[in-house]
Amino acid sequence: MDVVYKRSGALSDVSTTYCPGCSHGxxxxxxxxxSEELDIVNKLVFATxxxxxxxxxxxxxxxxFMSAHGRAPANATGFKRCNPKRPVIVYQGDGDCAAIxxxxxIHAAARGEAFTVVMANNQVYGMTGGQMAPTTLTGQKTxxxxxxxxxxxxxxxxxxxxxxxxxxxxxxxxxxxxxTPKNILQAKxxxxxxxxxQINEGAYSFVELLCACPTNWGIDPSGIKEYIEKNVxxxxxxxxxxx
Amino acid sequence: MAKKELWKGNEAMSETALRAGCRFFSGxxxxxxxxxxxxxxxxxxxxxxxxxQAESELAAATMLLGASIAGTRALTATAGPGLSLMTESxxxxxxxxxxxxxxxxxxxxxxxxxxxxxQSDYNMVTKTLGHGGLKGxxxxxxxxxxxxxxxxxxxxxxxxxxxxxFILSDASLGQMxxxxxxxxxxxxxxxxxxxPYVIGREQSEKKVIQDTPYAGPYNTMSENLDYNYxxxxxxxxxxxxxxxxxxxxxxxxxxxxxxxxGMAARISKSAIRNLRKKGIKVGMIRPISLxxxxxxxxxxLDAKKIKGVLVVEMAIPALxxxxxxxxxxxxxxxxxxxxxxxxxxxxxxxxxxxxxxxxGK
Numbered sequence: 001m002d003v004v005y006k007r008s009g010a011l012s013d014v015s016t017t018y019c020p021g022c023s024h025g026x027x028x029x030x031x032x033x034x035s036e037e038l039d040i041v042n043k044l045v046f047a048t049x050x051x052x053x054x055x056x057x058x059x060x061x062x063x064x065f066m067s068a069h070g071r072a073p074a075n076a077t078g079f080k081r082c083n084p085k086r087p088v089i090v091y092q093g094d095g096d097c098a099a100i101x102x103x104x105x106i107h108a109a110a111r112g113e114a115f116t117v118v119m120a121n122n123q124v125y126g127m128t129g130g131q132m133a134p135t136t137l138t139g140q141k142t143x144x145x146x147x148x149x150x151x152x153x154x155x156x157x158x159x160x161x162x163x164x165x166x167x168x169x170x171x172x173x174x175x176x177x178x179x180t181p182k183n184i185l186q187a188k189x190x191x192x193x194x195x196x197x198q199i200n201e202g203a204y205s206f207v208e209l210l211c212a213c214p215t216n217w218g219i220d221p222s223g224i225k226e227y228i229e230k231n232v233x234x235x236x237x238x239x240x241x242x243x
Numbered sequence: 244m245a246k247k248e249l250w251k252g253n254e255a256m257s258e259t260a261l262r263a264g265c266r267f268f269s270g271x272x273x274x275x276x277x278x279x280x281x282x283x284x285x286x287x288x289x290x291x292x293x294x295x296q297a298e299s300e301l302a303a304a305t306m307l308l309g310a311s312i313a314g315t316r317a318l319t320a321t322a323g324p325g326l327s328l329m330t331e332s333x334x335x336x337x338x339x340x341x342x343x344x345x346x347x348x349x350x351x352x353x354x355x356x357x358x359x360x361x362q363s364d365y366n367m368v369t370k371t372l373g374h375g376g377l378k379g380x381x382x383x384x385x386x387x388x389x390x391x392x393x394x395x396x397x398x399x400x401x402x403x404x405x406x407x408x409f410i411l412s413d414a415s416l417g418q419m420x421x422x423x424x425x426x427x428x429x430x431x432x433x434x435x436x437x438x439p440y441v442i443g444r445e446q447s448e449k450k451v452i453q454d455t456p457y458a459g460p461y462n463t464m465s466e467n468l469d470y471n472y473x474x475x476x477x478x479x480x481x482x483x484x485x486x487x488x489x490x491x492x493x494x495x496x497x498x499x500x501x502x503x504x505g506m507a508a509r510i511s512k513s514a515i516r517n518l519r520k521k522g523i524k525v526g527m528i529r530p531i532s533l534x535x536x537x538x539x540x541x542x543x544l545d546a547k548k549i550k551g552v553l554v555v556e557m558a559i560p561a562l563x564x565x566x567x568x569x570x571x572x573x574x575x576x577x578x579x580x581x582x583x584x585x586x587x588x589x590x591x592x593x594x595x596x597x598x599x600x601x602x603g604k
Binding site: 043062081 | 293297298299307308311317331332443445447449450452453455
């Protein structure tokens, strides 16, 4: 019998510690598969944020460095400028990338640093237990918007990919989702394209991934597909914004 | 001996940093530090180094972490409010045990403050580097030559102990011109890319560089942090034996002792020379390493021989004064001569304070 699918060799032989329905494991799987396809498992460097992926290093085989909350793009700037031959993925949550680290995110993109940012947009602060994120949808209930996010009090959710796409230097900016098999395959193609642009052209790219956090959304994991299609994609449209 | 050249402090230090092997600088313009950033903007390019004008001091200091993880000797410099923004990364450097060098060209006042020299950042870097209570080596030079001597060896020490090294300069030292001996280039070998905290060139086995030492012999993070930070503290304690630097000036027959560091100490030397002409036996102990503080020469001051100690410091409230007081025999009278906000220590006031101690002669 032919093997048509197997666990990526770039993943460690352990289970992730993520909640049922969480998208981080799927995102890691895609990055692991791509790293094997591009033969960069022992070259790729993973820059982690503060959030649910802070302690992700045991789940995969990539060299990893940690950063303070929001600072991964600055940390990666120092690393990549001094070590230009290592491909780098900066993996951030929406709070890390679009709130506390907005300055570092925008300026690394504006400089066109030669790394790939993958931003997991799950519209909530996951690690700290479900507070409002810069991406929390209008009306969405979180522990810090108990009556639902109000635009009068907290303004509007930030579309980070659109912010990055209006800059000159980024080569490829896209928003993808991980809520269906088809979308997962499209997200994989996008991350792979971004990494190839980094390796071949030294280009900065930004891949925003719509992710699920059913624990903090207060829904059953079986309802993720419907929730994302009904609530998330209308505000965060999918597709390439640049490149 | 090489012929000495006239250099401004900020620029002499920058050139010496480069010759010590520094190949990465990230900075943000702030007076009186800006000449360092401007100098290295063109000079690093000449030696294939990396210069980045960062978007903030937050980012500038964070970039040091990445450069250090890449095995590169990295530097940033700041002043005043910029130091506040850098403290997050100072904590990460100390906790991750990543070598890097940080220069604070101190300016007057808190908050926005002003642009003249001061010593008010003393506590902020000698007591703890950012949150979490960890330490780094801290130096307070008082001449351009000494500033260069310290930065020339700073990365050797940073790498030996895997620690951030902090240099407290100030506006006057940064901008004054003095004759210096610009040192030769150090040659670094490739083995540095195999150091334990370095993610090496091209490819490598998996390395995980954490800014917090979670790994250890125990099963919980708390136990491992307790274990690892205890080990860090053993290193800090050892510095008290191995890394203490200080100068004793006219101490042989001294009855009165001025204790100061950096610019305050330098100004005090003029007062000492004037007082000596009047027949008053004054000397000085000048700490050069501020952490570790030279405790032994302070402990050794003999109440039978020393009639008074004057701490001269450019900080109000006093900071360094209390560290000195804690080390001095309680039977020795101790006073402080303080200025701040860019108001430098004054020679005549220092003389007057010692004269009063000596009975108003």
